[in-house]
Amino acid sequence: MGLWSRPPPNLYNRRMLIAALAAILAMPAAAARDARPVVTVLAAASLADAMPKLAAAWPGSARARVSFDFDASSRLARQIEQGLEADVFASADEDWMDYAARRGLIEPKTRRVVAGNALVAVAPAASAARASSPRELLDPAWRRLALAGETVPAGKYARQALTRLGLWEALSGRVVRGQDVRSTLHWAAVGEVDAAVVYATDAAAEPKVRVLFVFPPGSHEPIVYPAAVLAGAPQPGLARSFLDFCASAAAAPIWKAAGFSAAGAR
Amino acid sequence: MIAGVDVGSAVRLSLEIGLCAAGLGAAPAAALGWLLARRDFPGKTAVSGLLLLPLVLPPVVTGYALLAALGRHGLLGRALGVLGVEIPFTFAGAVAAALVVGFPLYAMAARSAFEAVDPRLEEASLSFGRRPWRTFRTVTLPLALPGLAAGAVLAFARGLGEFGATIVLAGNIEGRTRGIALAVYTLLEAPGGEKGLGTLLWASVGLAAAAIAGYEWLWRRQRARLEMRP
Numbered sequence: 464m465g466l467w468s469r470p471p472p473n474l475y476n477r478r479m480l481i482a483a484l485a486a487i488l489a490m491p492a493a494a495a496r497d498a499r500p501v502v503t504v505l506a507a508a509s510l511a512d513a514m515p516k517l518a519a520a521w522p523g524s525a526r527a528r529v530s531f532d533f534d535a536s537s538r539l540a541r542q543i544e545q546g547l548e549a550d551v552f553a554s555a556d557e558d559w560m561d562y563a564a565r566r567g568l569i570e571p572k573t574r575r576v577v578a579g580n581a582l583v584a585v586a587p588a589a590s591a592a593r594a595s596s597p598r599e600l601l602d603p604a605w606r607r608l609a610l611a612g613e614t615v616p617a618g619k620y621a622r623q624a625l626t627r628l629g630l631w632e633a634l635s636g637r638v639v640r641g642q643d644v645r646s647t648l649h650w651a652a653v654g655e656v657d658a659a660v661v662y663a664t665d666a667a668a669e670p671k672v673r674v675l676f677v678f679p680p681g682s683h684e685p686i687v688y689p690a691a692v693l694a695g696a697p698q699p700g701l702a703r704s705f706l707d708f709c710a711s712a713a714a715a716p717i718w719k720a721a722g723f724s725a726a727g728a729r
Numbered sequence: 730m731i732a733g734v735d736v737g738s739a740v741r742l743s744l745e746i747g748l749c750a751a752g753l754g755a756a757p758a759a760a761l762g763w764l765l766a767r768r769d770f771p772g773k774t775a776v777s778g779l780l781l782l783p784l785v786l787p788p789v790v791t792g793y794a795l796l797a798a799l800g801r802h803g804l805l806g807r808a809l810g811v812l813g814v815e816i817p818f819t820f821a822g823a824v825a826a827a828l829v830v831g832f833p834l835y836a837m838a839a840r841s842a843f844e845a846v847d848p849r850l851e852e853a854s855l856s857f858g859r860r861p862w863r864t865f866r867t868v869t870l871p872l873a874l875p876g877l878a879a880g881a882v883l884a885f886a887r888g889l890g891e892f893g894a895t896i897v898l899a900g901n902i903e904g905r906t907r908g909i910a911l912a913v914y915t916l917l918e919a920p921g922g923e924k925g926l927g928t929l930l931w932a933s934v935g936l937a938a939a940a941i942a943g944y945e946w947l948w949r950r951q952r953a954r955l956e957m958r959p
Contacts, residue, residue, distance in 0.1 A: 537918040562920045607818065612901050613733045614919035639818040639900040642914075646897070655800045655817055 507555035513721035550702035553690035556616035574691035579724040609659035617644035621660040664722035732919030739912035750888035762839025784833040788893030822899030827888030835884040842876020875951035886940035
């Protein structure tokens with residue numbers, strides 16, 4: 464009676480169900496087989512091209528996987544302050560690393576510069592205008608000059624350079640401020656501005672702009688990328704090993720290929 | 730000045746941008762609202778759909794489209810350039826961004842306001858021999874006015890906090906395009922910028938609350954006006 468007098472349940476469906484269940488149960492097992500420890504790196508957005516290549520070349524990658532979160536250094540520093548758990552912080556300037564250091568968020572002894580960058584002026588590739596030095600930007604034909612926002616590092620360096628070269632007073636009326644260095648670059652790429660001041664690495668990554676000149680290194684603070692292991696990193700040993708590699712001579716060719724100057728080569 | 734951001738100028742600019750957007754949008758929003766409320770025409774569904782577009786598009790995308798259209802190489806931008814008018818990276822650009830992003834709310838409020846006016850009142854006026862334009866001015870418009878004003882308040886409020894379209898079209902320029910939202914963003918990127926955030930937070934909460942209160946009050950007046958028996 465009852466249960467057994469019913470027609471037999473559809474076996475095909477039951478088999479499918481069992482297969483699906485088995486697959487679901489097997490998934491964590493499959494993931495576990497690849498479960499090398501994960502080193503989480505929080506890095507400035509401008510490092511997004513170079514960092515994964517470094518991670519692939521890092522000898523430790525046989526034992527561990529590197530996972531990245533690229534964002535503005537400012538946002539990353541604030542997220543770390545709010546308790547975001549990670550192993551390494553690579554900032555686009557010393558200010559935000561200082562910010563993290565003052566709050567005890569990094570292991571001070573592990574802090575070091577891993578790479579450097581240069582500041583360049585670019586023009587839309589389609590325009591014929593030429594300038595071989597910052598002073599030539601005074602020509603009124605350069606009507607609109609894009610700089611990154613004054614609080615992001617690229618915008619700060621750009622203002623410093625123009626100020627030290629004695630051009631800020633004359634040019635400030637033509638300056639339009641973008642959000643970050645990439646949106647500033649975009650305005651130059653689409654020809655909405657006559658020139659933009661960006662990092663050498665950004666200029667190298669955008670085929671629709673050409674470099675007019677490089678700002679003399681003395682005209683602004685050195686553009687450096689400090690990195691450090693975070694206090695309370697879940698994988699401090701691996702994090703240190705990855706940082707050592709980033710600052711090593713072996714990493715130098717990878718940095719150079721992306722347009723950076725390498726700490727390991729100095 | 731905190732971290733290079735003038736908080737007072739940001740609040741003032743936001744108000745100016747919001748007011749300009751509300752003022753410039755009035756005539757087109759009323760015209761479109763009236764058309765959608767009172768007339769059937771081919772492509773009406775398409776027009777009302779298109780009208781909603783800036784409301785649902787990510788504002789950054791709207792900004793990008795505006796930059797493409799109003800920039801040096803855009804069709805409209807080139808025409809305006811001949812007249813010596815430049816929209817991108819200017820106060821006008823910030824107003825244009827606020828206007829476009831807020832316009833759907835504006836026109837929809839206008840449409841509801843006109844729809845709420847009893848057509849029989851208009852017919853009565855016409856039957857007394859008043860010409861259509863005069864009927865519109867003396868009957869329809871006064872009856873719909875509180876609703877139109879409510880739409881203006883919405884457009885103003887939306888313009889007050891515009892961020893995405895503004896930063897792409899007009900940039901983040903102190904004293905020119907940096908309103909409250911852009912100022913908050915800039916302060917968050919500066920070490921020690923938190924100090925200016927309190928003022929901006931209270932200013933935006935206060936302005937938003939005032940706008941909502943104004944909007945509610947106007948709609949209540951709209952309803953009260955329509956319930957009056959002649």
